[in-house]
Amino acid sequence: MTDFLSTGTLPEHYRDLALTVRDFANQVVAPVAAKHDAEHSFPYEVVAGMAKMGLFGLPFPEEYGGMGGDYFALCLALEELGKVDQSVAITLEAGVSLGAMPIYRFGDEKQKQEWLPRLASGRNLGAFGLTEPGAGSDAGGTRTTAVEDGDSWVINGSKQFITNSGTDITALVTVTAVTGQTGDRKEISTILVPTDTPGFTAEPAYNKVGWNASDTHPLTFDDVRVPKENLLGERGRGYANFLRILDEGRIAIAALSVGAAQGCVDECVRYAGEREAFGKTIGSNQAIAFKIARMEARAHTARTAYYDAAALMLAGKPFKKQASIAKLVASEAAMDNARDATQIFGGYGFMNEYPVARHYRDSKILEIGEGTTEVQLMLIGRELGL
Numbered sequence: 001m002t003d004f005l006s007t008g009t010l011p012e013h014y015r016d017l018a019l020t021v022r023d024f025a026n027q028v029v030a031p032v033a034a035k036h037d038a039e040h041s042f043p044y045e046v047v048a049g050m051a052k053m054g055l056f057g058l059p060f061p062e063e064y065g066g067m068g069g070d071y072f073a074l075c076l077a078l079e080e081l082g083k084v085d086q087s088v089a090i091t092l093e094a095g096v097s098l099g100a101m102p103i104y105r106f107g108d109e110k111q112k113q114e115w116l117p118r119l120a121s122g123r124n125l126g127a128f129g130l131t132e133p134g135a136g137s138d139a140g141g142t143r144t145t146a147v148e149d150g151d152s153w154v155i156n157g158s159k160q161f162i163t164n165s166g167t168d169i170t171a172l173v174t175v176t177a178v179t180g181q182t183g184d185r186k187e188i189s190t191i192l193v194p195t196d197t198p199g200f201t202a203e204p205a206y207n208k209v210g211w212n213a214s215d216t217h218p219l220t221f222d223d224v225r226v227p228k229e230n231l232l233g234e235r236g237r238g239y240a241n242f243l244r245i246l247d248e249g250r251i252a253i254a255a256l257s258v259g260a261a262q263g264c265v266d267e268c269v270r271y272a273g274e275r276e277a278f279g280k281t282i283g284s285n286q287a288i289a290f291k292i293a294r295m296e297a298r299a300h301t302a303r304t305a306y307y308d309a310a311a312l313m314l315a316g317k318p319f320k321k322q323a324s325i326a327k328l329v330a331s332e333a334a335m336d337n338a339r340d341a342t343q344i345f346g347g348y349g350f351m352n353e354y355p356v357a358r359h360y361r362d363s364k365i366l367e368i369g370e371g372t373t374e375v376q377l378m379l380i381g382r383e384l385g386l
């Protein structure tokens, strides 16, 4: 079996973490993945297990209830989880990089003390509400408003496709809202909205093509009143701040995608070595072996791309272009590998309970969420001065 970690290029503490998460993924996540997918049920028991391992606190300092690790550690965990269940991986990705990270990056001390221990422990989940019915790729098109009224912000509007926003343990949704206008320039700010605030509603969950065990809802805000101190970061910096969050998030989505791409390789190596046709294993046909070799090359190339982006980010160097490249190539690797794996599994590949079938349905969103393929190309082009 191919195994990048066994090459020994990673420092020991990273390798140990990845191997621990790999065991958890194989022993706890994989056995229930098909069931939660079929039932469209949120895997509370798996999330509780990840919380116990400290995965929701991986990149946060211990003073905020975190594990004192870094963003690359989170990526390694996402890759391992993404191999066996993308729904579980995206629940962790969104909980950490979209739910908690904005508070760690932009919150004041009081906000950090109030929210990070709850989110880093995995006791509660946070969500990030940016996308709206009329504002996705063009996130600056936000129409949700937050108006000052005495000591409060009063929020009205709606968000759509928001991950982790309606579970029993979701405590907070951070939203972007228009807080003012100068000429035709919108002032966009970010505000913390506890989910028990009157007027906040997580509407019924979507019926999705994939990521069935992850939690995704439209949200409505009807005169939602929160204290003024719930402003996250500077007023008017909401747009710039969420761009930073999305840049990082792209490395995390790339890691999850590499997991999916590698998961397809691993399934195919096993299956092609066992399945027989015309008196020999299908893997002994070069047509199949070449297909799997190409899948491995895609996964490996995408992995080096996200390692590179993460290394730049951790070194405090510019990483925008590398994050977009990693997200672009990794999401395409996942989708291409899922398509090839389904072909290699033949009719079984079209049966929902098979992991490759789940990857086939799950992987498409990797090319859409946290910036579509076209948006990544736009960003890479901009970095090249085009």
Ligand SMILES: Cc1cc2nc3c(=O)[nH]c(=O)nc-3n(C[C@H](O)[C@H](O)[C@H](O)COP(=O)(O)OP(=O)(O)OC[C@H]3O[C@@H](n4cnc5c(N)ncnc54)[C@H](O)[C@@H]3O)c2cc1C
Residues within 6 Å of the ligand: 094, 098, 127, 128, 129, 130, 131, 135, 136, 137, 138, 160, 161, 162, 163, 164, 208, 211, 216, 365, 368, 369, 370, 371, 372, 373, 374, 375
């Ligand atoms: C399961 C799921 C979970 C999600 N979770 C979250 C979440 O937690 N928080 C959140 O805020 N959002 C979330 N999203 C939203 C996601 O980030 C958006 O769907 C995505 O950014 C695309 O926006 P859109 O759907 O409005 O598509 P559009 O922006 O309407 O794009 C439609 C198509 O047009 C293309 N396009 C747009 N502009 C251009 C251009 N200038 N040049 C070329 N092509 C262009 C796009 O690439 C795309 O192919 C989630 C979505 C899904 C499906």
